[in-house]
Amino acid sequence: MTTTNLKSLVAGIAVCGVLLLGGAGPVQAHHSGAMFDRNKAVDLEGVVKAFQWTNPHSWLQVEVADGKGGTKEWSIECGSPNTLARTGWRKTTFKSGDKIKVRIGPMIDGTAAGIFVGAQLATGETLGEMK
Amino acid sequence: MTVKLKHWLLLTLSVACSAAQAQSLAGAGFNPGDYTGVWRMVGGTIFDRSTAEPANAAAGQPGARERPPYNAEWEKKYLARIELVKQDRLPDPISNCGTPIGFPRIFNAPDGYEFVVTPKQTWVLTENGPNALRIYTDGRKHLPDDFIWPTYTGDSVGSWQGDTLTFTTIGLRGEDGTIVDRTGIILSDAAHATTQIRKADAGTIEIKLSIEDPKAFTRPWLVTKRFTRIPGGDEIRIMDYACAENNRNPVAADGKTLTLDTQGKVIDAGR
Numbered sequence: 001m002t003t004t005n006l007k008s009l010v011a012g013i014a015v016c017g018v019l020l021l022g023g024a025g026p027v028q029a030h031h032s033g034a035m036f037d038r039n040k041a042v043d044l045e046g047v048v049k050a051f052q053w054t055n056p057h058s059w060l061q062v063e064v065a066d067g068k069g070g071t072k073e074w075s076i077e078c079g080s081p082n083t084l085a086r087t088g089w090r091k092t093t094f095k096s097g098d099k100i101k102v103r104i105g106p107m108i109d110g111t112a113a114g115i116f117v118g119a120q121l122a123t124g125e126t127l128g129e130m131k
Numbered sequence: 132m133t134v135k136l137k138h139w140l141l142l143t144l145s146v147a148c149s150a151a152q153a154q155s156l157a158g159a160g161f162n163p164g165d166y167t168g169v170w171r172m173v174g175g176t177i178f179d180r181s182t183a184e185p186a187n188a189a190a191g192q193p194g195a196r197e198r199p200p201y202n203a204e205w206e207k208k209y210l211a212r213i214e215l216v217k218q219d220r221l222p223d224p225i226s227n228c229g230t231p232i233g234f235p236r237i238f239n240a241p242d243g244y245e246f247v248v249t250p251k252q253t254w255v256l257t258e259n260g261p262n263a264l265r266i267y268t269d270g271r272k273h274l275p276d277d278f279i280w281p282t283y284t285g286d287s288v289g290s291w292q293g294d295t296l297t298f299t300t301i302g303l304r305g306e307d308g309t310i311v312d313r314t315g316i317i318l319s320d321a322a323h324a325t326t327q328i329r330k331a332d333a334g335t336i337e338i339k340l341s342i343e344d345p346k347a348f349t350r351p352w353l354v355t356k357r358f359t360r361i362p363g364g365d366e367i368r369i370m371d372y373a374c375a376e377n378n379r380n381p382v383a384a385d386g387k388t389l390t391l392d393t394q395g396k397v398i399d400a401g402r
Binding site for chain 1 (some may be wrong): 189217223226243313363374378390393
């Protein structure tokens with residue numbers, strides 16, 4: 001897990017179509033984004049446990065090494081299927097067992113969860129903001 | 132003249148009379164233009180982008196605000212709500228996946244929109260929610276005082292003048308269960324509005340609102356919203372939103388938004 005300060009997490013989120021925080025896009029989901037750190041990005045590397053293609057949010061569950069010989073499950077919030085599909089996502093974008101890298105805007109309180117910013121898929125393709 | 136020809140003449144006359152009647156009811160020259168397709172709001176869910184502080188603010192961003200023409204009493208209420216946003220405790224009725232988004236927030240929703248325009252009624256349908264605003268243009272008046280009661284979306288009637296629909300909205304709940312956006316803007320139960328909808332160009336719907344609130348405002352609040360067609364082929368259509376389908380962000384009794392795991396267990400640190 002690596003942590004990065006971002007000048008504009010908002011920009012990355014707007015690009016990837018996750019619509020909670022950004023000011024430029026058609027943003028806002030069914031809850032406030034105040035729980036997320038707007039100035040920090042966390043990069044995770046792990047294995048997809050599940051991808052919930054659901055309303056009001058899709059969720060990416062990723063098993064990440066915890067540094068103690070085990071793993072920790074992270075819950076990564078994405079947009080709703082209708083919005084994501086219009087920006088190129090599909091219900092099969094992530095599959096269980098895929099080895100991926102994913103960048104999130106972490107929860108401020110340290111919970112193993114965050115808002116999706118970008119990912120490098122199992123195919124090597126990137127989605128969203130992963131520079 | 133054959134019976135068949137008489138039948139077609141009568142049918143044609145009937146259709147022509149109905150169209151003329153609809154045009155008359157809808158206003159002088161019902162000429163709305165093309166509203167087909169799926170639309171989305173331009174900009175984020177700051178309701179009045181022209182007065183946003185900071186200018187690129189996002190609704191829900193701690194400290195973000197707009198400048199509705201509040202009097203001192205309601206400015207104080209707004210400032211208290213801005214503080215709640217900073218604590219992530221602003222009560223937002225739609226987070227509970229049950230109540231309508233209401234007026235005027237129905238012009239401030241993310242995701243897709245449909246505008247169903249007919250001479251006698253126009254429906255504004257939001258994918259998010261979903262929600263519906265029904266505007267009657269068949270000549271009827273607002274509901275009478277002894278019949279109407281406060282609702283989230285209110286009662287809207289109006290008429291078409293060429294390419295412009297003008298309608299008024301009354302009967303709103305005010306601060307009882309409705310917010311305008313997540314900076315914390317609210318209206319009183321005395322709020323009412325006059326709204327104009329027109330096609331600014333082939334790909335843009337322009338909506339101008341003049342919101343009056345004798346309890347909360349010192350003058351009418353003028354806000355313009357714009358919508359553009361979502362590009363794409365015939366795969367672009369309104370889909371279920373279904374807020375309660377897999378809501379892993381319920382709101383706790385203290386107003387904090389929680390996060391659940393896939394089994395429904397709260398995973399927020401310290402909870």
